[in-house]
Amino acid sequence: MIAKTTIDQVYETARLEEVIGDFVQLKKSGSNFKGLSPFTDERSPSFMVSPVKQIWKDFSSGKGGNVVAFLMEHEHFTYPEAIKYLAKKYHIEVEETEQSNEQKEQASERESMYLVSEFARDHFSEMLLETELGKAIGLSYFKERGFTEETIKKFELGYCLDQWDGFTKAALDQGYKLDYLSKTGLTIVKEDANNPNNPRTFDRFKGRVMFPIHSLSGRVLGFGGRILTNDKKAAKYLNSPESDIYHKSKVLYGxxxxxxxxxxxxxxxxxxxxxxxxxxxxxxxxxxxxxxxxxxxxxxxxxxxxxxxxxxxxxxxxxxxxxxxxxxxxxxxxxxxxxxxxxxxxxxxxxxxxxxxxxxxxxxxxxxxxxxxxxxxxxxxxxxxxxxxxxxxxxxxxxxxxxxxxxxxxxxxxxxxxxxxxxxxxxxxxxxxxxxxxxxxxxEAKKQEKQEGKAFDVVRNEALQEKVDVQFELERKIIELLLVYGSKTEEFEDLVLKENEEGELVMEPESVQSTVYEKIFLDLQEDEIEFTNAQFKSIYYLLIEALSQTEDFAIQAFITGIEQEMANHISSILMEEERYSLDNWESKDIYPKSKEKGVAQLVSETILTLRCFLIKKRMLSLQNETQDMHEDNKEVLEEIMNYIQLNKLLNQKLNRVLS
Incomplete structure (x- = not known):
């Protein structure tokens, strides 16, 4: 386990734009950065990085999150691996407790293959630099090529001794499983019909100098091995076979x-x-x-x-x-x-x-x-x-x-x-x-389109029938307001329903000072409004809890402590407005409206709009009820009339004209 102090230090030190910049070419776009998606094949940039919010969003694949989420998505790291990678990049000492054998066994298959590959790299390097045979054969070859010892160590070059199973035995002695040695291609396993429980094993790279092949983040994916003898039957260069971690067509050496x-x-x-x-x-x-x-x-x-x-x-x-x-x-x-x-x-x-x-x-x-x-x-x-x-x-x-x-x-x-x-x-x-x-x-494209025509028409018709989900958008907006302004204190104008001298219902304003999260929470509670989207509902209650318990609420710290799926949703909400800068509307003389309104007005209007929507929804439900009734129901009709009047008052406050 990595100590919490180490994790906190990593999050405080790591700069998202620097980390992602190692994998994606980023260009400044206002206060953000943009680049080509590292997850899809695209020619126009849809990948956004916000240094202020310390989150990223890939609009082409829908993925997003914080710095650790990027490494987990892009490099397929586990959470501890991502923290260790960042710690190494920013020269932070990692405090952790020793893993037990049981914990090692519980590691995922991919991680086990990485661990085996990293052991192989270290073993081959040791054989090259610290054994007599390695120095005489492998090291002398590299020096003949003109490589310095510094270069040899930097590229982690090595040598596999010319023995049938020297490496395999060393790996097995260290507790690495034969299954993973075989899956990475480091060991060739031949089943013995006479002795099925004891297969024969051979080192794939025996007698070869070794070139570890690294991922963008520096993990060992596989190896290239060059033979040093003049054996015409053996290939001059031999690469690791395809595996879950090594795909030759997707990797570049160096x-x-x-x-x-x-x-x-x-x-x-x-x-x-x-x-x-x-x-x-x-x-x-x-x-x-x-x-x-x-x-x-x-x-x-x-x-x-x-x-x-x-x-x-x-x-x-x-x-x-x-x-x-x-x-x-x-x-x-x-x-x-x-x-x-x-x-x-x-x-x-x-x-x-x-x-x-x-x-x-x-x-x-x-x-x-x-x-x-x-x-x-x-x-x-x-x-x-x-x-x-x-x-x-x-x-x-x-x-x-x-x-x-x-x-x-x-x-x-x-x-x-x-x-x-x-x-x-x-x-x-x-x-x-x-x-x-x-x-x-x-x-040729039209021919292919004709073949796929029927399926395309179905998709197109479905797309035309799609309508905007108003409640979804409003709930999403409330989450955004909590994330961006939740702990901010504002002067709100509350509306109180009163009866005037003529006996008419009117909305009278009352000024009240409150934090944004308290205002939203109390208003929704007063109207008994529940979120209909399960994901938003979970995020909402987590946010209210975090804002009420933390004075200096920070988005990055909040994202760190929640599940990746939720973090992905939050990055989508926060980065939605960045789509404007992706399209570079200003160059087309189109200027998207920025958030110039006061926060208090924005919060009040969002809640009022949600109230109006729910009132309208309730009125429609009541109207459907009256249509199913065989006789008039005065109580239901009165309720509908009350809702109509309330809806009118709320819309007047929003400066909307009702038809």
Whole structure:
């Protein structure tokens, strides 16, 4: 268990915008920050962060909460893991009691897999740095590559001894279960038909130097292992298999070490291998990641897209199948990103070039030789086409097809103009080709829409029939008022129902000083109004209790002590008004109304509106009753008339005209 003093210190110290800024590129938007959702695939930002309220809201997925909730949602941390991560980031010492074996066993399956992976990282590092075999084989290999001991420790590089089950035995001896060793792929388990209770086990990475693969937050997801012998039957590089914590297509090697530099430099260098990343980092260029030898995927591109819109792809000077590698460029363009390409001199790759040149030379080379994708692709394909007119036509079509992937119409036009100059072909022809590709895509989309047409019509009709739930909106507004102004003291004008000299009922104002939460609580109690939404009802009573017991009520502290689902609802309520800044209405000469009214007036109007709504609801109910009666019921009719008069008085106070 983590001590409460540690948890309190973490919440007091952690800055939401700093923590989220490690994972998402945030841009200032008024008093808030906005960025692309890290939970959905989107091109327009709908992710909002409020430094004042210390809460975030993702309007595309509906998720929201405080700093810990973000880490739990994004990194799949448990609550203690999120607290420990923040403590480490802000250099806070964690006080906790030792976990018992029973508590370890109760850890979730995913957490158990993380723990096994972290043990493996530490074990491989120990074998590399502290055993004779590790030093002689693994460490000497890394030093031959030019890696310093500081770099080796930073990237947590290691070595798996060339033994059949040396690592597996060490893990089992430390109490880690074979089931999780198998699920993470660290151990290969072979069932023995003759002895089913005692399966044979093998270390997957035996005799390999190890590269731990980290998540954005630095957790070990899996490993890459390089063999050091000339065994032609064995793969040179071997990666962990897919598991609950490691999905190759969604991970980039080095992203944990590069994320801050990528956001700061507003550019990401994309290379092919582990050593390319490490060598660049050691040389002083930190905004570099690798797809680890796999084909680039949309998920990996979106991971970069959260941090920057600019990617520079670095290719080896003599890279085999360079044209095949260019397919990844189209994927980057589809995501609306800007892409450049840089190749190294023949015989060089990013690793060797960074190793053999000083920082200034590497930076200068990258700056001078990074070409826009259209220039690079055109020059490469033109060389291949030579003087063959058919190949030349295919080349043009290939380039236009890439341009068609770009979502931005202005960029498309500029690239068409550039392509026309390079290929010495008229812009009109290129625009026609682009239009044909567009028509084909539209036709395919329409075909798919027809297939889904019936289902779509049902959804559309249901959407048209949807009506605003007035009581839901009013209850939501009351929760917002309690959260934002609950402890504030205001001068309220109470309305007292009195009879004037003519015997008519009138509302007479009386001034009273009260806190917002007391005013709301007493008014709702007086009218015996209950919340109809179960979630709002629970939040309401928790808020009233917290406000009555705490003098310095703070939203962040309140969110910390409640369930995640409730915290999600609260962040939605508080951040609803931020939708205005997402749409940037001011640029369209539309100015949303701000909360200029006094708090007292806002509270009074909300409660009065709720009263009017409930009175109207009651009148309708009574009218339905009278319709079902066979004879007139004077009592019911009198009640209806009283409600009509009361409703009229309340609406006059709200300056509303009743039809």
């Amino acid at each position: 992203i944990y070490y590069a994320k801050q530099a990528i956001a700061k430099e507003d550019n990401c260098y994309l290379v092919e291998g582990y050593t390319d990343v490490i060598q660049f980092h050691q040389r002083g260029i930190h905004n570099v990641v690798s797809s680890s030898g796999t084909a680039l995927t949309p998920e990996q591109i979106r991971l970069i897209n959260r941090l920057t819109k600019n990617i520079t792809v670095l290719f080896d000077g003599d890279a085999a199948g360079l044209r095949a590698s260019l397919r990844g460029i189209d994927l980057i363009l589809e995501q609306g990103m800007n892409v450049k390409i840089c190749t190294f001199p023949e015989g060089e790759d990013p690793d060797s070039f960074a190793k053999n040149n000083e920082l200034e030379e590497v930076q200068s080379y990258l700056q001078e030789n990074s070409k826009d994708f259209i220039q690079f692709k055109a020059s490469l394909l033109v060389q291949e086409a030579s003087n063959d007119p058919i190949k030349r036509a295919d080349t043009v079509r290939d380039i236009v097809n890439s341009i068609s992937k770009i979502p931005d119409r202005i960029k498309k036009e500029i690239y068409v103009q550039e392509c026309a100059q390079i290929m010495n072909i008229s812009e009109a022809v290129l625009f026609n080709t682009l239009a044909q590709i567009g028509k084909k895509d539209i036709a």
